[in-house]
Amino acid sequence: MTTLQDIYSSRDANTSAIIARQDPVVYAQGTYAQALTEAQLESYARDGFIVLHDVFNPDEVQAMLAEVKRMSEDPDVVKLDEAITEPGSDAVRSIFRMHELSDMASGLARDPRLIHVARQVLGSEVYIHQSRANLKPGFKGKEFYWHSDFETWHVEDGMPRMRALSCSVLLTDNNACNGPLMLVPGSHQQFIACQGETPDNHYKQSLKKQEFGVPDPISLQLLVEQGGIQAATARAGSVIFFDCNTMHGSASNISPWPRANVFMVYNSIENTLEAPRNGLKPRPEYIATRKKFVPLEPLEAKAAAI
Amino acid sequence: MTTLQDIYSSRDANTSAIIARQDPVVYAQGTYAQALTEAQLESYARDGFIVLHDVFNPDEVQAMLAEVKRMSEDPDVVKLDEAITEPGSDAVRSIFRMHELSDMASGLARDPRLIHVARQVLGSEVYIHQSRANLKPGFKGKEFYWHSDFETWHVEDGMPRMRALSCSVLLTDNNACNGPLMLVPGSHQQFIACQGETPDNHYKQSLKKQEFGVPDPISLQLLVEQGGIQAATARAGSVIFFDCNTMHGSASNISPWPRANVFMVYNSIENTLEAPRNGLKPRPEYIATRKKFVPLEPLEAKAAAI
Structure with a gap:
C-alpha cells in the first residue's frame, strides 16, 4: 500500500531532493548468520559495499560462464522476455530470472557463500527479488549511468524499506579498462529523490537506457565529493556485495575483454513488496518477484567446501 | 604525391590487414636534442608512449585551463569551425588550431619541456601538424573508439611516414573513473589497414564519431593480446607523449569529474604533407597544417625555469 507519508518518495512531480536514510544497513547487529567477519561487516556498513576476492574457484567460474553463454545462444531462451538485447543489436546483454531458468544459477542463489552474507546483513530469511546474468561485450559495451537500485525498486516495485542487497558474482576479470562496476562509498546513507514522473511500461526502455529515476547532477556531485568513486576491479570468481541504495554505474567498454557476471538481489522476507508507488x-x-515470497533454503551441503 | 606502392595503404577497398611498421620510432638515435633520458627513450621506443608526471606546475595548469574555459565560452570562438560540439549538444568538446588562436597555447607549443622531446624523438626540427584543446565533460563525456592517428593522417592528410608524435598536456587529473586515455603498448609497431572507402568531407563527422578508419576487432584483439592496455592515469600537469601510430581510445565518462587537456601534434619538417590518399x-x-611548413622555434627563455 502507498502510505500518505512515503519517507522515500520519488518521481512524484516534486523537485529532486536528498533524504537521509531511515533504515539500518546491517540488521540485528549482523548476528542472524555467520559469514562476514566483524571488520568486513563494519566496512560494508560504512561504504555500502564490500568486494570479496576469489570466492569461487576457476572451475566454478568456467562452469557458470559456460552456462550463461549457452543460454545466451539458445533460441528458446533468446526469444523469452527475460532476454534483453543491446541497444541497436541482437546480442544478449542480460538474462533475467536466472535462478529459475537455470539449475546451476538456482544452486548459486542458495550457495552458502552468498546467501549467508545476505541473511547476516539483512537479519532475517531472504528470497530472490531479482536475478540476472549480464554480458557486457567487448569493443562496444554500453555505459550504465549512475543509479540507486532501491529508488527503482521502491517506486516501480513497491519495495517498502532499504532491506535488500545485491551481489555480483564476477565471471570475467574486471579491470580498469573494461567498464568495471563503479560505486560511490557512503552514498547508501542518502536517498536521492528523482525528478519527473514515470511513464507506463517504463521497464521496457529502462533496462536498455535509463531516463527516469536518474539522480540529478548536483546530488551526484555532492555524494562523490563526500565519498569519491571506487572502481570494483577484481578477478573472476570474486563477489561484490552492495546495499540496495548504493549509487553505482559503469562506463562503456571499448576493450576487447567482455565483462560477465551473475547478479542476485536478496530481499528480506520481512520487506516483501507492496503496490508500486x-x-x-x-x-x-x-523483473520483480511478487507472486510468492518464500524464504530461500541455503544449500548446506556445499558449506563444508568453503 | 600518391605513390603507386603505398606501404601504408588503407581504406582502399581491400580488406583489413596488419602491416609491419617500416619506420623508426626514435630517429637519429635520439641525439638531435636532449630532453628524455636514455631509459625514457627506450621505454618510449618499446611501448610507443611515455607518461611524464608533473611536468607543469599547478599555476601553469590553472592558467591554461582558465584559457581553454574562457575560449569555450567566447561566442567569437564558439562560432568558428575550429570549435567542435558534443554529439547532440552545444557544449564545446574540442577547439582546434589552439597554437594560433591562443598566445598561451602558442607558447606551450614552443615550451622546451614539450618541443625538445619532439625534436629529440623525431630527429629533426618540427612544426605543429594539429593542435587542439579537449574538454570531456563530467557525467556525459562520450567514448572515443580505438584508432591510430597516423592511419587518418596518412589517408586523409597525406602524411607520408610515421615521423610524428602527439603530446597530451593534462589540465585535470586523469583517474581510472573519468575516461582516461587508454593505449595499447607496442601497437605502434603494426599498421592496421582499415576496411571501407572514405566518403568526402568525412572529417565533419569523424571528429564526433569515427566510422571509417576504424580498426577491425580481430586486429585489435591481436594487438591487445600482445601488449595489453594501459590507462594513462596521472595528475594534472603531467604529459603523455605518444607515437603517431600507437592505438589509443577512451571510454565514456560518467563521473562528475571533467577531463581536459591540450593536445599538440608535432610532425618532422622532413615529413611534410603530400596529397591525401x-x-x-x-x-x-x-585540422591539418598544409599551407606553410615552418620549423617551430623553441622558447629557450623558459628553459631555465624547468
Missing part, C-alpha cells in the same frame, strides 16, 4: 502498474514477475 | 580532398587547414 505513484499509481504505477507492477513490473513483470521476471 | 585515394583521391580525397584535403581536410581544412585548422
